[in-house]
Amino acid sequence: MSIFTDSMFFGVSITLFTYFIGVWVKSKLKLAIFNPLLISIILIILFLAGSGIPYENYSEGADIISYMITPATVCLALPMYDQMEALKKNAAGVVCGILSGCLTSALCILGCTLAFHFNHQIYITLLPKSITTAIGISLSEEMGGIATVTVLSIIITGIFGNMIAESFLKLIRVTDPVAKGIAIGTSAHVMGTAKAMELGETEGAMSSLSIAVAGVVTVVVAPLFAMIG
Numbered sequence: 001m002s003i004f005t006d007s008m009f010f011g012v013s014i015t016l017f018t019y020f021i022g023v024w025v026k027s028k029l030k031l032a033i034f035n036p037l038l039i040s041i042i043l044i045i046l047f048l049a050g051s052g053i054p055y056e057n058y059s060e061g062a063d064i065i066s067y068m069i070t071p072a073t074v075c076l077a078l079p080m081y082d083q084m085e086a087l088k089k090n091a092a093g094v095v096c097g098i099l100s101g102c103l104t105s106a107l108c109i110l111g112c113t114l115a116f117h118f119n120h121q122i123y124i125t126l127l128p129k130s131i132t133t134a135i136g137i138s139l140s141e142e143m144g145g146i147a148t149v150t151v152l153s154i155i156i157t158g159i160f161g162n163m164i165a166e167s168f169l170k171l172i173r174v175t176d177p178v179a180k181g182i183a184i185g186t187s188a189h190v191m192g193t194a195k196a197m198e199l200g201e202t203e204g205a206m207s208s209l210s211i212a213v214a215g216v217v218t219v220v221v222a223p224l225f226a227m228i229g
Contacts, residue, residue: 005053011061018043032163037155037191070134072190083205090178097179098210101186102217105130106225121145127222129153132189135215143226154189161188162195181206186214 004010021043022036048058087094106127113123125145128136133154140150165184174180177200184192185207193211197204 005057008061008064011058012064013061014044014047014058015040015062015065018047032167035159035163037162038159041155069132069190083202086178086202086205087209093178094182094206094209095213097182098186098213099217101183101210102130102214102221105187106218106221110225110228122149124222124226125149126153127225128218129157130187130189131215131218132211135219139219139222143223155191158188158191161192165192165195166199177202178206181208182210185210189214 018040019036022034022039025039026034026036044058047053048055109123109126109129112118112126118126121144124143125140126149127143127145128139128150131139131154133151136150136154137147140147161184165188169180169183174183180199181196181203184196184203188195189211193204193207196207
C-alpha cells in the first residue's frame with residue numbers, strides 16, 4: 001500500500017475514481033447540488049483525513065491533472081470556431097456583456113470587502129474569482145494575493161455557477177443563446193462552460209469565448225480595483 005501511495009499514480013487514481021463516483025451520483029439523482037467536482041473534493045478530503053495519508057503524497061500525482069488545465073481550456077476554442085458567424089453577428093453585445101460582467105464581479109468583491117471588513121490581501125486574493133485557474137493563480141500572485149485561497153474561490157464560484165446557471169437564467173427570463181453563454185462563461189469560467197455546453201452549442205461556444213476575453217479583461221481591471229480597495 002505504501003508503495004502505491006508514494007507513487008505519482010496515487011493522486012491521479014484517487015482523483016479520477018472520486019470524480020467518476022461524482023458523475024455516477026449526479027446521473028442517478030439528477031440534482032444540480034450533486035456536482036461531480038464538489039463530490040470528488042469532499043471524498044478526497046475525507047479519504048486523506050481518514051487514512052492519514054499526507055496531502056503531499058496525493059498532490060504529487062494530482063498535479064499532473066492540474067497541468068492539463070491550460071491545454072483543456074485552449075481546446076474550448078473548437079466550439080467557438082464552429083459558431084464564428086454567431087460571434088461576428090453579436091460582436092458588440094458580446095464585448096459589452098463580458099466587460100460588464102468583469103466589472104460587476106470586481107464591484108461585488110469590493111462591496112463585500114467594505115461590508116465585511118476584509119483585509120487588503122484577502123480583497124486582492126478574491127478579485128480573480130471568476131476567471132479560469134490558469135490565469136487566476138498568476139494574477140493573484142502578481143498582486144500579492146494568496147494563490148491557494150484564489151484557487152478555492154475560483155472552484156467555489158465555478159461549482160456554484162454550474163449549479164444555479166440554468167435555473168437563474170430561467171428565473172430572470174434570459175432566453176437568447178448568446179446571452180446565456182456570455183453570462184455563464186464570464187461569471188463561472190470553465191465549470192460554468194460545462195453547463196453551457198449542456199444547454200446548446202451556441203451557449204457553449206459563447207461561454208468558451210468569454211473565458212478567454214474575461215481573463216484578459218480581468219488582468220487589466222483587477223489591478224486597478226486593487227488600488228482602490
